[in-house]
Amino acid sequence: MKVILDLCVIPWVSASRCPITQATCERVIRATGLNANMHYGTNIENEWDDVMAAVKCCHEVVHYMGVTTTKLGTRTNRAQTMEDKVRSVEDKLTPDK
Numbered sequence: 001m002k003v004i005l006d007l008c009v010i011p012w013v014s015a016s017r018c019p020i021t022q023a024t025c026e027r028v029i030r031a032t033g034l035n036a037n038m039h040y041g042t043n044i045e046n047e048w049d050d051v052m053a054a055v056k057c058c059h060e061v062v063h064y065m066g067v068t069t070t071k072l073g074t075r076t077n078r079a080q081t082m083e084d085k086v087r088s089v090e091d092k093l094t095p096d097k
Contacts, residue, residue, distance in 0.1 A: 001048045004082055005072040007055055008041030009062050021065040028058040037082055045082050048074075 007029075009021045022041070029036050032054040035045040044051050051072075059068045 001074055002046070002079060003048045003051050003072050003074050004043060004045045004080075004085075005051050005055065005070055006041055006043050007058065008069045009058075009065070010067045010069065021062050024065065025058045025062050025068075028061050029054055032057075035082070043082055 007025070009025050022038075026036075026038055026042060029042055029044060032050070034050060034054055037043045037045075044054060055068070055070060062068065
């Protein structure tokens with residue numbers, strides 16, 4: 001099953017630690033080779049088990065730094081990528097000709 005997951009790492013101490021915790025987690029995610037897109041958090045897209053394994057590894061690495069939160073989505077009616085979702089919104093922003 002394909003999943004798109006949004007992972008956010010929130011430091012316990014202060015917001016100034018956020019870039020450090022995110023960079024730490026980003027290294028872990030990049031090492032997996034999964035399709036990921038960094039923003040305030042990181043969107044990760046792939047098969048369920050692969051994504052969950054990466055999130056577990058990331059959480060274990062940054063656990064002492066803060067808290068991780070996740071949101072995830074799956075589709076049963078069709079395949080959809082992160083790019084598909086962005087393109088769908090952008091298409092709606094384009095005025096009709």
